[in-house]
Amino acid sequence: MNVEQILEKLKESLGDALLSYEIKEYTMGVRRKRTLYEIWAEIDKSAFRKAVETIFDIDYPHLHFITGEDTGGDVIKMIYSFGVYHGHPWGEISITLKFDLPKSELILPTITDLMIGAETNEREIREMLGVEFEGLKNKRHLFLPDDWPEGKYPWRRDEYGVDDMIKHTHKSVREIRKKGGENA
Template sequence: MADLQKENLLLEVLKNHFNDKIFDLKVQRHQRVHLRTTTEQIEAVLLYLKEKLGYKHLSHISCVDWIEENRFELVYILWHPEDKINVLVKVDVDRLNPVAPNIDYIWPQANTYEREMREMFGIQFPGLVGRKELILEDWDDLPPMRRDFDTLQYVMENFEFRSGREDAQNVRETIAKRTGEEIPEFAKKYSR
């Protein structure tokens, strides 16, 4: 079923045009191509994909916080309506000085995504127009989607819980105790 002809052709074209400016070039699976580039080259890559190869649609810009490797990873997800291929363009941004190029002149809808990332991760996009507040209001703490922002601690400081439910705070643990199941160590933090 998975005839990867179109995907391999795209890979070939990109490799010839950008040479060593892009790396990690691979076909992830049917209809999905993955590549990685740098903040200096991202605008060139996106413009080339849009204007020359027909990837007209920017589906999403997402951000991943790799706190252990001290970087943010921006993922630009593009879609070709005729070839039906998703291209995932990834770019790394330094976590201590997070600055990424503003691309809302290529796709106007990128403006909203970038404002959201500015608010939720604190990534700066030079020349980005728009109000500073998008979703949050009067926020004066760390950007809340960063992984070093401790949600639980913030909640404990700012809100109070209703008493009476102390025995069943950890639902997952209660169920596991009842059935004799063992929760692995890494899953304990996220099994509340």
């Protein structure tokens, strides 16, 4: 499938839930010019799982990243980036899905049942932005201490109590040093 065919498959699968899209093209190389393609698609959050399943129907994707951004409003902007045909030299096509997740309902289905490698990304987003992933089995912290205050999310712009979070982190570092922790 080429980039246009992939976009058509997404349009067919998502219908009106595909809010906007753009194909980006990059030419690289000096002697042998190669072209790389990206699809950037903004979708309705209700179509998130269907969009991911459609990508899996095209080709087992490579997960580039999952991230989220709090722009200071009432939503977290979620971004998922996949690459299909990543095993084909110069043939990978990137597909990036963007959608708004209301802060009043920060819940998404996990994709770890489709791709176990998404667990690390989902756990990071969970602890840093407060997004819950339904079906995520391992909910332990990745980067924050195990005793990090519940309901405090460092990447959120509406987070209050940053001083408390900093004091808490310094306290945890001091405790590790007292116990003779490595690299402390």
